[in-house]
Amino acid sequence: MRDDAESAQGHVRPAPESFLDPALVADISANGVNQQRRGLLKKALAGAVAAMGSAAAVANSDSNIVDIPEWSKILGKPVAANPYGLPSKYEANIIRRQSPGLTQTDQASVAFTPLQSMFGMITPSGLHFERHHQGWVDIDPRRHRFMINGLVDTPMVFTMEDLMRMPSVSRMHFLECGANTALEWGNSAVPTVQYTHGMLSGSEWTGVPLSLLLERAGYNKKARYILAEGADGSSMTRTINMENALDDVLVAYGQNGEMLRPEQGYPLRLVVPGVQGVSWVKWLRRIEVGDKPYATKDETSHYVDLMPDGMQRQYTAIQEAKSVITSPSGGQKLMNKGYYCITGLAWSGRGTVTKVEVSTDGGRNWREARLEGPALPKMLTRFNADWVWQGDEALLQSRVHDSTGYIQPQRAELVAVRGTRSIYHNNAIQTWRVNQSGEVDNVQLG
Ligand code: MTE
Secondary structure, X not given: OOOOHHHHOOOOOOOOOOOOOOOOEOOEOOOOOOHHHHHHHHHHOHHHHHOOOHHHHHHHOOHHHHOOOHHHXXXXXXXXXXXXXXXXXXXXXXXXXXXXXOOOOOOOEEEEOXXXXXXXXXXXXXXXXXXXXXXXXXXXXXXXXXXXXXXXXXXXXXXXXXXXXXXXXXXXXXXXXXXXXXXXXXXXXXXXXXXXXXXXXXXXXXXEEHHHHHHHHOEOOOOOEEXXXXXXXXXXXXXXXXXXXXXXXXXXXXXXXXXXXXXXXXXXXXXXXXXXXXXXXXXXXXXXXXXOOOOOHHHHOOOOEEOOOOOEEOOOOEOOOEEEEEEOOOOOEEOOOEEEEXXXXXXXXXXXXXXXXXXXXXXXXXXXXXXXXXXXXXXXXEEEEEXXXXXXXXXXXXXXXXXXXXXXXXXXXXXXXXXXXXXXXXXXXXXXXXXXXXXXXEEOOX
């Protein structure tokens, strides 16, 4: 399945400022060099630009600089013209996208985050990927109830008001669907990073530690697992072991400083740091405490790993360390030779990112990238590396090291253990090929 690359890329940004040397600062036409990165480029290349006598002359002939533009001569719009702030109309192409033909219905489907256009480590809530098994619902918070039952002294029912009066914490964590990068098991199936890796987002989540609620209900000493259940029509139910449940799991109502978006489970969802997205049950209505795994449909027939010997691995919940270069990436085009900032994201479900390396020759040589801190546990970490493209074919890769000492595997290493019949948990190194025309596409080596 190959999507139309045009529709998948995001917008074409204007060419770089003309006072920067076009031979040094190339425009990435598909997704562009953003303003912030331009600032960095300007700094990094200040010396080179200063050495260029022609730069000022080019600027003087640019009518965008010389003429006073219309926006400098008018009265601007009043405050609260957008009572809830919206992105600029010039950013209208930076949106979540469905992969055409991937699913048969729009309810049991997924819309991917445009990673190629993101900066930093936080995903704006409106661009957080969506994965629903039976569509999304917008629940009246006054009517929503959350129950804890099973092996507890006192079964409890909470209103949203009850929960929001309790002590809360805010934590930044990535959310990655176990099926992220699923289409790449067999061959390089989709053209852009939005589709290869876009079931991934990073947010600040606010809520009540589940441990506090379980203690209040008085969980039994025999308790080994919990079952989390959602209120949508999909009967989403997932088993989580007690150790995790008592560690850093949140019953969350906040995302990036405001209430959760309906697509993300408003008014209540489970946040299970480091664990695959399916366990982050949305529209959370019940937690049952038990002494054995529940073996529900979403953990026996789905979200299992088909191994080369035909056996299925179940309950492989943790998202292993993974990284991807988000720019330059598939579907983009390097317009000129010269300087590029290779940028991307790295994360680990087992801890923190300690190092990211990048290669421009398909993994033969590696050099360390800059981590744009803070590198938080079970959260996205942004990395950057300087690169001067000479116009030759290049094979761009990134590989992450995490705090457990684990190193992200090359695709051949992963396939040697897992085969190619899995759907879930593909954390292989991604390769983007830059051809001599500067076009970037998705390839697999070996
Ligand atoms: N919870 C409920 N109740 N229903 C769902 O369909 N989808 C799960 C999980 N929680 C789902 C759910 C899956 S498969 C994933 S990857 C994450 O939610 C996606 O969360 P998001 O839509 O906020 O990105």
